[in-house]
Amino acid sequence: MRYDADTIIVGAGLAGACAALTLSRNHSVHVLEADAPASGASGAAAGLVNPLMGRRARPVWRLEAALDAVPALLEEAGAPELFPDTGVLRPAVEPDQVEPFQDAADAHPDLAIWLSPGAVHERFPAVQPDRGALFVPRGGAVNVGAMVRALLDAAEQRGATVETQAPVLYWRETPAAAVVEVDRGDDTEELRADRVLLALGQGFSPFPELRRLGLDGVKGQTVRIRRPADLPGAFPPMSGRGYVVPEGDTLVLGSNYDNNFDDLTPDPDATAYIREKTSKMIPEVDQPPLLDETAGVRVKHANSNLPLLGPLPRRERLWTFTALGSKGLLSAPHLALDLPTYLDTPSTLPQEVSTRSQ
Numbered sequence: 001m002r003y004d005a006d007t008i009i010v011g012a013g014l015a016g017a018c019a020a021l022t023l024s025r026n027h028s029v030h031v032l033e034a035d036a037p038a039s040g041a042s043g044a045a046a047g048l049v050n051p052l053m054g055r056r057a058r059p060v061w062r063l064e065a066a067l068d069a070v071p072a073l074l075e076e077a078g079a080p081e082l083f084p085d086t087g088v089l090r091p092a093v094e095p096d097q098v099e100p101f102q103d104a105a106d107a108h109p110d111l112a113i114w115l116s117p118g119a120v121h122e123r124f125p126a127v128q129p130d131r132g133a134l135f136v137p138r139g140g141a142v143n144v145g146a147m148v149r150a151l152l153d154a155a156e157q158r159g160a161t162v163e164t165q166a167p168v169l170y171w172r173e174t175p176a177a178a179v180v181e182v183d184r185g186d187d188t189e190e191l192r193a194d195r196v197l198l199a200l201g202q203g204f205s206p207f208p209e210l211r212r213l214g215l216d217g218v219k220g221q222t223v224r225i226r227r228p229a230d231l232p233g234a235f236p237p238m239s240g241r242g243y244v245v246p247e248g249d250t251l252v253l254g255s256n257y258d259n260n261f262d263d264l265t266p267d268p269d270a271t272a273y274i275r276e277k278t279s280k281m282i283p284e285v286d287q288p289p290l291l292d293e294t295a296g297v298r299v300k301h302a303n304s305n306l307p308l309l310g311p312l313p314r315r316e317r318l319w320t321f322t323a324l325g326s327k328g329l330l331s332a333p334h335l336a337l338d339l340p341t342y343l344d345t346p347s348t349l350p351q352e353v354s355t356r357s358q
């Protein structure tokens with residue numbers, strides 16, 4: 001059987017791009033993207049790398065490995081500067097967060113420190129909440145769109161093909177190959193590979209075979225404003241009441257969570273909500289004019305907060321890499337690092353994320 005590539009990856013968001021980089025080490029890879037790289041959730045993300053998430057600062061799955069994987073993959077792509085050494089700040093915005101945040105600092109002394117209100121004020125005078133904050137030096141933020149493009153560029157330098165405006169309409173499996181049908185405008189074309197990895201993000205919804213995995217979509221958006229001129233001093237990316245991520249002379253603010261959405265366009269009411277919410281941490285963010293607003297859909301598994309990776313049910317050559325939820329940066333790089341091994345030996349897939357455990 002002649003293959004067009006060893007592995008075809010469908011979707012050039014964070015999942016597809018991380019996979020393209022690591023698989024292109026030893027395989028021929030062909031990426032098919034319906035639109036442009038990072039045109040889905042990856043283009044809307046604020047890019048926080050926050051290993052102690054949520055109201056109670058709970059550790060993410062495989063916290064240490066997940067944190068190490070982000071700089072490792074960027075280093076491999078020759079773009080380490082995309083993850084600057086800033087740390088991430090978690091202001092306690094409600095009184096009942098102080099204790100769990102202090103507990104998180106006690107439980108992970110190598111990873112997080114508790115800053116008293118006085119220490120927060122001294123180090124980051126722009127930050128309002130006066131209840132103290134958890135500071136995670138190894139966290140930070142990455143521009144996810146730039147990361148996706150850097151990973152794909154590096155994969156191309158290793159010989160991978162990255163095609164944009166190439167929607168996949170259909171897939172099937174034969175004993176000898178995985179086959180995808182690509183929309184070529186007036187025509188369609190079939191491409192064959194040893195394996196196909198479906199990394200479609202919200203693009204799962206037209207496909208019953210993917211819907212049956214129990215995927216769910218939650219729309220959200222981020223808002224970009226110019227950094228207010230009168231803000232006192234610098235501060236790291238923050239996650240408290242919403243999040244605020246400094247990027248050059250702009251700030252990226254997020255986010256909202258919408259389970260019932262009809263379209264994927266940004267919503268002015270959500271923008272107003274985000275600005276109001278984040279102004280509780282930095283009051284000045286309410287003032288500057290809006291530069292940009294971007295919406296995307298976080299895909300998650302209905303019953304778990306973990307990603308999904310592995311062959312589709314009753315398939316061997318058709319795999320999926322999805323359900324990255326709201327913390328793609330802490331799961332896609334980590335799982336992609338071992339993806340070549342998982343594809344060769346599916347029994348090594350971690351049970352918690354394996355499609356075979358569903």
Ligand SMILES: Cc1cc2nc3c(=O)[nH]c(=O)nc-3n(C[C@H](O)[C@H](O)[C@H](O)COP(=O)(O)OP(=O)(O)OC[C@H]3O[C@@H](n4cnc5c(N)ncnc54)[C@H](O)[C@@H]3O)c2cc1C
Pocket residue numbers: 010011012013014015016032033034035036037038039040041042043044045046047048049144166167168169199200201202203204219220221222254255256295296297298321322323324325326327328329330
């Ligand atoms: C508002 C918002 C804020 C977020 N903030 C953070 C954050 O701070 N930190 C963090 O870690 N995560 C964050 N996330 C989550 C993160 O963005 C996602 O987990 C991650 O980007 C998902 O990547 P993906 O590759 O699975 O999906 P996507 O980025 O959606 O990529 C899927 C790609 O597949 C393509 N595609 C779809 N169907 C087809 C088809 N039939 N044929 C070919 N191509 C197809 C799409 O065009 C798209 O480019 C946020 C998400 C949102 C929405």
